[in-house]
Amino acid sequence: MAKIALRGLTKRFAAFTALNGIDLAIEPGEFVGLLGPSGCGKTTTLNIVAGFEEPTSGEVLLDGRSLRGVPASQRGMGIVFQSYALFPHLTVAENVAFGLEMRKIAKPARQQKVKEALDLVRLGHLADRYPRQLSGGQQQRVALARALAIEPALLLLDEPLSNLDAKLREEMQVEIRAIQRRVGTTTIMVTHDQAEALATCDRIAVMDAGRIVQLADPLTLYDAPTSHFAASFVGRSSQLKARIASVEGGRCSILIDGIAATVPGAAQPSLPAGSAVVIALRPEKVRLVPPKDGFLHGRLASRVFQGSSWLFSVETAIGAVLSSEPHRGAPAFNEGDHVGLNWRPEDAALIADAHHG
Amino acid sequence: MAEASRSRVPLLLSLPALLFFAALLVTPLVMIAVLSFQSFDLATGATGGATLSNFADTLGDPYYHTIFLRTVGIALATTVLCVLIGAPEAYFLSRMRAPWRSIFLIVTLSPLLISVVVRTLGWALLFGRNGVINNVASGLGLTSAPIPMLYTIQGVVIALVHVAVPFMIISVWAALQRLDPKVVRAAQSLGAGETTIFIRIILPQIVPGILSGSLIVFALAASAFATPAIIGGRQLKVVATATYDEFLGTLNWPLGAAIAIVLLIVNATIMLTYNRLLERRYARFAQ
Numbered sequence: 001m002a003k004i005a006l007r008g009l010t011k012r013f014a015a016f017t018a019l020n021g022i023d024l025a026i027e028p029g030e031f032v033g034l035l036g037p038s039g040c041g042k043t044t045t046l047n048i049v050a051g052f053e054e055p056t057s058g059e060v061l062l063d064g065r066s067l068r069g070v071p072a073s074q075r076g077m078g079i080v081f082q083s084y085a086l087f088p089h090l091t092v093a094e095n096v097a098f099g100l101e102m103r104k105i106a107k108p109a110r111q112q113k114v115k116e117a118l119d120l121v122r123l124g125h126l127a128d129r130y131p132r133q134l135s136g137g138q139q140q141r142v143a144l145a146r147a148l149a150i151e152p153a154l155l156l157l158d159e160p161l162s163n164l165d166a167k168l169r170e171e172m173q174v175e176i177r178a179i180q181r182r183v184g185t186t187t188i189m190v191t192h193d194q195a196e197a198l199a200t201c202d203r204i205a206v207m208d209a210g211r212i213v214q215l216a217d218p219l220t221l222y223d224a225p226t227s228h229f230a231a232s233f234v235g236r237s238s239q240l241k242a243r244i245a246s247v248e249g250g251r252c253s254i255l256i257d258g259i260a261a262t263v264p265g266a267a268q269p270s271l272p273a274g275s276a277v278v279i280a281l282r283p284e285k286v287r288l289v290p291p292k293d294g295f296l297h298g299r300l301a302s303r304v305f306q307g308s309s310w311l312f313s314v315e316t317a318i319g320a321v322l323s324s325e326p327h328r329g330a331p332a333f334n335e336g337d338h339v340g341l342n343w344r345p346e347d348a349a350l351i352a353d354a355h356h357g
Numbered sequence: 358m359a360e361a362s363r364s365r366v367p368l369l370l371s372l373p374a375l376l377f378f379a380a381l382l383v384t385p386l387v388m389i390a391v392l393s394f395q396s397f398d399l400a401t402g403a404t405g406g407a408t409l410s411n412f413a414d415t416l417g418d419p420y421y422h423t424i425f426l427r428t429v430g431i432a433l434a435t436t437v438l439c440v441l442i443g444a445p446e447a448y449f450l451s452r453m454r455a456p457w458r459s460i461f462l463i464v465t466l467s468p469l470l471i472s473v474v475v476r477t478l479g480w481a482l483l484f485g486r487n488g489v490i491n492n493v494a495s496g497l498g499l500t501s502a503p504i505p506m507l508y509t510i511q512g513v514v515i516a517l518v519h520v521a522v523p524f525m526i527i528s529v530w531a532a533l534q535r536l537d538p539k540v541v542r543a544a545q546s547l548g549a550g551e552t553t554i555f556i557r558i559i560l561p562q563i564v565p566g567i568l569s570g571s572l573i574v575f576a577l578a579a580s581a582f583a584t585p586a587i588i589g590g591r592q593l594k595v596v597a598t599a600t601y602d603e604f605l606g607t608l609n610w611p612l613g614a615a616i617a618i619v620l621l622i623v624n625a626t627i628m629l630t631y632n633r634l635l636e637r638r639y640a641r642f643a644q
Contacts (some may be wrong), residue, residue, distance in 0.1 A: 052542055072545040079546040085539035089561040089639075098557075099547030143543075150547060 001064055004049070004154055005184040008058035008291070011044050011210075013079040018044045020053070020210035031180050032188045033197035035205035037233070042190045045207075046156055049188065051075045052055040062153060069199045073102075078147030084139045084157040086131040090116070092142050094125040099150035105252040117149035120143075120179060137168045148183060155180070157189040161196060184244070194234045197223065200245045206230045222282075224349055231280040231351060238286070238321040241353065247273050251345055254279060256296075263295040264345035271350055278351045285347040288312055288333055294340015296321065303335050315342055368545045394612035403610050411615035421599070421616065425623065428595040431510060432579035435517040439574045442518065444567055450526070450558060451533045461531070466523045473520060477587045480516040481507060488597030493632075496643065508590040511614050519603035521577050533568025568635045580625050596620045 001296045002025035009022040010109045019041045026032050034042035042171050047053040048058055051072030060067045067075060078099075087095050100110045120142035131139055147155060149284045161169045162178065180187050192199050198218040206214045206221065206229070214221060214230045218222060225231035231239060245253040245262060253266040254277065263279070271277060291297050298316035310331055312323045321341055325331070333339050395403045395413055415421050450462055468476060483489045484506035491503040506512040536559070544554045582597040589595065594602070596616060603613030 035450070050542075052545075073543070073548050073550055076548070077546055081539045081543060083537055083539050085543040087535055087540060087544070087558055098544070100550035102553070146543075146547070259603065263461060291458075 002026055002061075003030070003063065004047070004188075005064075006045070007061065008060070009048060009055050009060070010057045010114050011041070011048065012054065012056045017210050018043070019048075021058070022210075022212060024205060024212065024215065026186055026188065026264065027185055029184045031177070031189070031200060031202045033201035033204045033272055034188065034207055034236070035192070035194060035197040035204050037192060040207040042192075042207050043158065046158055046188065046190045048154055050077055050079055056342075059176040063275070073244045076150065076152055077154045077156055078150055078152030079156045080140070080143045080147050080158065080160045082162055084131070084136075084143045085162075086139055086142055086146070087242075088131050091128050091130055091136070092123065092245040095131070095142055096146045096149045099146065101281045103150065113149055117145040120148065121145045121175075136164055137172060140164065140172060144179065148179075148185065153186040154183060155185045157187065160189065160192055161189070162193065169196070170199075176200060180242075185334040198234070204234075206233060208233075223347075227350060228280075228351055228353070229277055231278070231349065235282060236322060237280040237282055237349075238319075240281070240318060242277050242279050242328075244271055244277060244350075254348075254350070256318060259296075259316075261296060263348070265348045265350055268350060271352060276353045278353045280349040280351060281321065281343060282347070283311065283324040284309075286321065286323040286341055286343050288314070288323050288325065288331070289340045289342050291338050291340040294342050296341045298339065298341070300333050300337045300339050303331065303333070314339060316341075319346060365525050368590050388527055389614045389617055392611055393618045396600070397611045402608065411611045412619070414612060415619050424594050424599050425619070427593070428597075428620070429623070429627070430516065430580055431513055431585070431595060432575050434510075434514045435521055435578040436571050436575045438514065438518045439522050439525040440571060441491065441524045444529050444560075444572060445555075445605045446522075447526045447529035447533060447566075448555065448563075451530065465526055469517060469523050471581045474587070475586045476520065477516055479607055480512070480519070480584075481587055483510050483599060507588060510589075510592055510593065512588045512594075513585050513593065516576045516588045517581055520581070520584060521574040524573045525567070526579065528570030528573065529563050529566040532563040536562055563633070564639055568632070568639075572632060575631075576624060580620065 002103050004026045006022050006024040010017070010173075011021050012017040016275070022041070022045055024032070034045055036042050041321055044053065048055050049067075051067065051074075075314065085097065090098065093114050096114045097110055098357065100113055105113070114127070118127055121144055123138060123141050123145065126134065131142065134142065140163075144160075157176070161172050164172060171351060173196055178269060180200075189197070189200065201218060201288065203215060204221050205212045206231045213227065216224075221230065222235055225234060225237075228239065231237050236314045239242050241257040242254045242263075243257065244265075245255040252265050252273075253262050253270070254265050255262050256279070265279070288300070296314075296316050297323070298314040301315040302313045304311045305327070305329070306315075306324075309324050309326050312325075312331075312333075314321050314323060323341060363411045370620070392403060394407050396406050396408045396410065398404050440579040444464065450458060450465065481488075485491070486503045486505075486507070488507070490506065491500070492573070494500045494504065506515075538556060540562075541554055544558045549557065580597055581595070582601065585593065586598050586601070589598070600613045600620070603609045603616060626638060
């Protein structure tokens with residue numbers, strides 16, 4: 001049975017629908033991310049699960065039991081807020097102990113649990129400090145320890161890392177993931193950062209305008225986005241409007257709009273010949289080749305060195321296409337060169353395009 | 358050269374305000390201080406010279422002891438009541454929804470829009486033997502004899518609380534605005550109920566606001582003139598009314614000045630001590 005299930009969650013404000021029928025079942029121990037731009041409904045979803053807001057319709061089931069009418073203070077969920085929301089007048093240890101005190105756990109057991117929680121986030125040595133004496137990353141860990149100390153039914157992370165600088169953020173992603181694996185608490189994380197979601201989650205629900213547009217593991221989401229929105233929100237991609245020309249065996253030929261170029265792709269049962277599609281190409285899967293070997297041709301408009309890789313932008317007849325390759329010395333092509341672009345047929349993600357016919 | 362002239366700019370910019378302050382506050386204060394050391398003659402008034410006799414009279418006379426103790430007592434009672442009423446009220450206001458919050462905040466602060474004399478006369482109408490409160494109470498058969506309120510310490514304290522409570526609310530309100538609202542949710546998620554959240558999480562964080570509010574209220578109450586003069590009447594003197602009587606009744610300006618100076622020192626000492634004690638206690642986590 002799912003640890004937590006959202007059934008048809010809908011939240012309407014006067015003139016605005018924040019959530020429009022969210023269905024999501026999360027297995028015990030799973031780490032699920034709600035990913036989307038601001039205003040997509042991810043935070044509203046989290047607030048409803050936490051009990052801070054009531055849904056207009058639909059319900060949340062925890063271990064099969066409805067949480068309707070159960071106040072936030074009775075739900076037993078551990079929450080880590082973007083602003084950390086530590087109690088500034090209490091020490092680190094007192095912050096972590098607060099939830100245990102509310103559960104009337106006797107002092108010796110409480111102290112033991114506080115110590116365990118602080119050791120888990122490697123902050124045992126700072127137990128007697130006040131929050132304002134800690135760095136952002138340390139405060140974040142105290143917030144995590146405080147949420148985990150109560151052995152929550154569910155761990156809810158609300159943009160937990162967006163106040164940290166880039167380098168610390170990457171470290172904390174790894175650490176949060178490791179801690180979650182160790183304690184095994186079912187976790188929901190809200191984030192607008194696709195890299196963060198890809199790095200930490202078992203599954204990602206991409207949200208747009210109050211709906212889940214795709215629910216998939218990070219690899220599938222990245223390699224096979226099912227919508228234009230998912231393809232552009234997660235990672236970088238070049239998108240070309242096209243039409244399936246013919247399907248033969250496992251492969252198909254795709255006619256790109258605007259130029260009479262035909263490129264190969266991997267056939268999908270849902271896309272018969274004649275379907276309008278968008279081809280989403282990840283830069284690292286597109287190779288820069290001499291013109292005669294390319295499916296598409298164009299002029300190398302820019303060549304940007306990014307440290308570990310090079311990013312190329314090729315100006316074709318139907319717009320810019322991005323390509324990137326790992327840095328192994330100066331690339332073979334210079335800006336202004338006429339180049340070709342090719343890719344493995346299975347690397348072209350085909351998305352059904354309802355909007356053009 | 359440019360550096361030197363630039364460093365003078367802040368001084369020059371604040372000079373008008375400084376002069377204004379010096380002319381209107383420091384000068385009269387110094388004159389009162391000088392006056393308090395002069396001797397007094399019934400026939401000629403203040404006669405100059407330097408004497409401590411006015412302070413000896415003020416500090417040595419049991420009559421003034423009673424007045425000072427009454428003043429401090431009234432100020433303390435007013436402060437305590439303002440804390441008990443103002444702090445929860447500011448918290449409730451801060452938890453209200455959008456239109457109601459500003460509406461009720463304005464209602465709460467509205468006493469400040471009315472002249473203190475008019476407001477206090479209003480209380481006198483309510484408090485009198487045949488005032489609204491006593492008429493209603495006896496009309497309902499709740500009381501057999503009128504409750505004395507006018508010319509009592511309780512009456513003065515009630516009227517002073519009404520005058521001073523908006524200052525407590527503003528001060529606590531400012532402290533509440535600095536609070537991270539997510540802290541309340543964090544406490545909820547950890548299992549705390551409303552009362553626990555207020556006592557364990559909110560209250561300790563708004564203590565600096567309550568502290569500064571208490572200082573304002575205490576200072577206002579201890580130096581209040583109109584309210585004790587109207588509600589307290591001629592019998593129930595406080596320091597401010599006693600000073601007034603010395604200046605304008607017996608025309609003993611030096612004694613009046615000495616009483617005023619002693620009140621200033623008592624007031625300043627109590628406030629500074631209180632401030633230091635509580636700031637030391639809360640400095641460790643305050644921003």
